[in-house]
Amino acid sequence: MLDTVSAASKPMIEISGLRKSFGNFEALKSISLNVQEGEFFSLLGPSGCGKTTLLRLLAGFGEQTAGTIAIDGQDMTGRPANRRPTNMVFQSYAIFPHMNVEENVGYGLKRLKLDRQEEQRRVREALDRVELGALGKRRANELSGGQRQRVALARALVMRPKVLLLDEPLSALDKKLREQMQVELRHLQKAVGITFILVTHDQYEALALSDRVAIMFDGQVAQVGTPKDIYQNPVSRKVADFLGGMNFVDAEIAEENGVSLTLDAAGFGRVRAPKPQGYQSMGRQITLGIRPERLRVLWDDDQAEHQIGGQVIDRHYFGEVTQLIVEIPGFKAPLAVTETNDFGADDIPVGSAIRLAYDPDALVAMND
Amino acid sequence: MPFAGTRPPARRPRWKRLDPEEVRGIRLLSPTFLYTLAFLVGPVLLVVAYSFWTQTYLTFDHTFTLENYRVALTEPIYRDLLMRSLYISFIVSLVTVIFAYPIAYYISFHGGSRKSLLLFLITIPFWTGYLLRVMAWKVILGYKGVLNTGLIGLGIVDKPLESLLFSSTAVIITLIHAWAVFAILPIYVSLEKLDRSLLEAATDLGDGPVRRFLRVTLPLSMPGIIGALLIVMIPTVGDFVTPKLVGGTEGQMIANAIQIQFGKASNWPLGSALTITTMMIVTLMAGASVLVLRSLVRWMR
Numbered sequence: 001m002l003d004t005v006s007a008a009s010k011p012m013i014e015i016s017g018l019r020k021s022f023g024n025f026e027a028l029k030s031i032s033l034n035v036q037e038g039e040f041f042s043l044l045g046p047s048g049c050g051k052t053t054l055l056r057l058l059a060g061f062g063e064q065t066a067g068t069i070a071i072d073g074q075d076m077t078g079r080p081a082n083r084r085p086t087n088m089v090f091q092s093y094a095i096f097p098h099m100n101v102e103e104n105v106g107y108g109l110k111r112l113k114l115d116r117q118e119e120q121r122r123v124r125e126a127l128d129r130v131e132l133g134a135l136g137k138r139r140a141n142e143l144s145g146g147q148r149q150r151v152a153l154a155r156a157l158v159m160r161p162k163v164l165l166l167d168e169p170l171s172a173l174d175k176k177l178r179e180q181m182q183v184e185l186r187h188l189q190k191a192v193g194i195t196f197i198l199v200t201h202d203q204y205e206a207l208a209l210s211d212r213v214a215i216m217f218d219g220q221v222a223q224v225g226t227p228k229d230i231y232q233n234p235v236s237r238k239v240a241d242f243l244g245g246m247n248f249v250d251a252e253i254a255e256e257n258g259v260s261l262t263l264d265a266a267g268f269g270r271v272r273a274p275k276p277q278g279y280q281s282m283g284r285q286i287t288l289g290i291r292p293e294r295l296r297v298l299w300d301d302d303q304a305e306h307q308i309g310g311q312v313i314d315r316h317y318f319g320e321v322t323q324l325i326v327e328i329p330g331f332k333a334p335l336a337v338t339e340t341n342d343f344g345a346d347d348i349p350v351g352s353a354i355r356l357a358y359d360p361d362a363l364v365a366m367n368d
Numbered sequence: 369m370p371f372a373g374t375r376p377p378a379r380r381p382r383w384k385r386l387d388p389e390e391v392r393g394i395r396l397l398s399p400t401f402l403y404t405l406a407f408l409v410g411p412v413l414l415v416v417a418y419s420f421w422t423q424t425y426l427t428f429d430h431t432f433t434l435e436n437y438r439v440a441l442t443e444p445i446y447r448d449l450l451m452r453s454l455y456i457s458f459i460v461s462l463v464t465v466i467f468a469y470p471i472a473y474y475i476s477f478h479g480g481s482r483k484s485l486l487l488f489l490i491t492i493p494f495w496t497g498y499l500l501r502v503m504a505w506k507v508i509l510g511y512k513g514v515l516n517t518g519l520i521g522l523g524i525v526d527k528p529l530e531s532l533l534f535s536s537t538a539v540i541i542t543l544i545h546a547w548a549v550f551a552i553l554p555i556y557v558s559l560e561k562l563d564r565s566l567l568e569a570a571t572d573l574g575d576g577p578v579r580r581f582l583r584v585t586l587p588l589s590m591p592g593i594i595g596a597l598l599i600v601m602i603p604t605v606g607d608f609v610t611p612k613l614v615g616g617t618e619g620q621m622i623a624n625a626i627q628i629q630f631g632k633a634s635n636w637p638l639g640s641a642l643t644i645t646t647m648m649i650v651t652l653m654a655g656a657s658v659l660v661l662r663s664l665v666r667w668m669r
Contacts, residue, residue, distance in 0.1 A: 059572060060571075060572075061568060061571075080571070080576075081568070081571045081572050082571045082572070082573075082574045082575055082576055083574075086572075087572055087573065088568075088569070088572045090565050090568065090569060091565075092563065092565050094563065094565040094566050094568065094569035096566060096569070096570075096584065097566075097588070098587050098588055098665075107570070107573050107583075108573030108574050111573075111574045111575065111579070112574075155569075155573070156572075156573075159573065159574070
């Protein structure tokens with residue numbers, strides 16, 4: 001597995017061969033992952049892919065069927081949730097309704113039997129960190145969704161965990177607040193330096209926040225890498241499709257060497273693309289992909305070294321961008337093209353002939 | 369209508385200015401309200417009035433007097449009966465809640481798909497009448513009853529225990545059984561409402577099962593506990609069937625004395641004064657219990 005974080009940092013979480021079954025249902029099928037200290041790591045996938053199950057196993061809720069989890073070099077097998085160096089921000093926030101904000105944040109500290117001043121100091125510090133300093137005496141039912149989320153964060157951070165686990169923490173917030181919290185979450189993580197594990201089904205959230213992302217399908221990790229790496233070089237159609245839009249084109253393998261493939265694709269001609277991770281020769285057919293925003297509309301007499309022509313069959317207006325659906329002769333499926341609206345892409349009439357420029361480096365070969 | 373001018377709306381009396389939603393609410397409530405007024409508030413006011421009068425054989429002397437209250441509060445017999453009633457109802461409600469909590473907890477947390485079945489099973493004793501259930505305890509607790517025969521058979525005692533039936537203990541045992549469901553249900557409901565992720569949060573923050581129960585489960589199920597306590601405590605103070613059937617002379621309660629005043633003794637004013645006194649004291653005891661439980665929870669967390 002590709003590890004882009006420098007080798008100097010030590011692994012905070014080592015998961016190996018982790019499996020979890022509920023009756024006959026295999027929720028996790030042999031997961032192996034390493035997360036570095038201080039990393040912001042996201043588990044991304046559709047609902048039911050096992051990402052929450054994995055997070056709960058890290059927290060100590062439920063016992064794995066097989067495999068091991070080690071946190072900071074210590075095996076966590078058999079260790080209950082209340083004795084793990086992890087803390088969790090729950091999806092529902094789980095704010096204690098019979099306590100005010102300060103009591104909620106100080107909940108876990110009570111057990112540590114700190115002296116009263118130290119306890120109060122840490123509660124205050126945590127509340128200030130999430131900018132809730134003024135609301136210490138508020139009761140849980142007097143808080144807005146965003147404030148509850150901050151309380152949940154402060155309550156977990158005040159414990160100074162080695163790993164902070166976040167279970168879709170932003171999914172209950174409206175879009176504006178969610179985007180604001182994303183920025184704050186990122187800043188917070190950099191400020192405290194704690195390893196964050198974020199579970200999310202929102203690809204943009206994962207891309208915007210994470211140092212690295214693991215994409216999961218059906219209880220397995222499909223790909224791990226930096227956001228840029230997995231967005232630009234998805235290993236499979238499934239990953240490419242889940243992470244933003246992707247145009248798929250059938251291609252035939254003409255030549256193969258150690259690291260790259262030479263391919264023939266209708267419309268694109270002969271192209272070279274790096275081999276996808278985990279590539280195994282499966283005959284001569286392979287899927288080639290290009291992101292909609294990597295295709296550019298050529299206006300009037302503009303020329304480009306690499307171009308293909310087609311006809312606009314549909315147009316979707318999204319405000320800042322327009323998506324054109326372009327039928328290319330010889331292609332099984334039409335291509336989606338995303339173009340910013342500064343040059344009037346939103347005015348291109350449906351039915352008009354159009355030429356598209358592309359960079360051959362933007363074409364990626366993918367496993368099926 | 370002879371008058372057709374428009375009046376400024378602000379001058380209309382307040383009750384005419386209710387918005388349609390409020391009017392509908394009041395209309396919905398009114399049948400129940402009238403019923404309560406006629407059959408609860410009315411009689412209670414009547415009893416209050418009686419308590420300040422005097423009965424001379426078949427007629428009432430309507431001059432105001434506090435004599436009945438003096439008797440009710442100072443006569444040793446009534447004081448003893450009242451204290452015993454309060455003691456019995458307090459013990460009964462306390463023990464019932466203590467027994468009911470684990471049952472409610474089990475059904476709510478471990479009932480799984482059988483929750484409805486278990487709740488249904490709990491109601492089965494209630495398919496027979498209250499009197500029959502009290503009589504059943506008579507059979508169990510009697511001199512040659514099930515319990516005594518069983519104890520002798522096992523060699524634990526060599527002659528029947530006489531104190532089982534016709535005692536306060538018999539009243540307490542019978543009442544606990546009779547009121548168990550009424551305590552289980554409110555506690556069950558409050559446990560069902562408890563968000564399970566709160567328990568996970570408590571565990572995640574370092575609490576073991578016992579601390580978690582004391583700091584989260586118990587405080588959040590307190591409304592159910594208080595409800596159960598009051599539901600059992602208030603009616604048991606006034607019970608007169610159970611003490612009559614299984615209490616003997618030593619297990620008589622204040623309601624038996626009240627019944628006698630309204631019946632054989634024909635002293636309604638004294639009966640009323642005893643009733644009002646009991647109501648007041650039960651209210652105080654219930655209020656005190658609630659306060660004690662609340663502060664207990666505050667202290668625990």
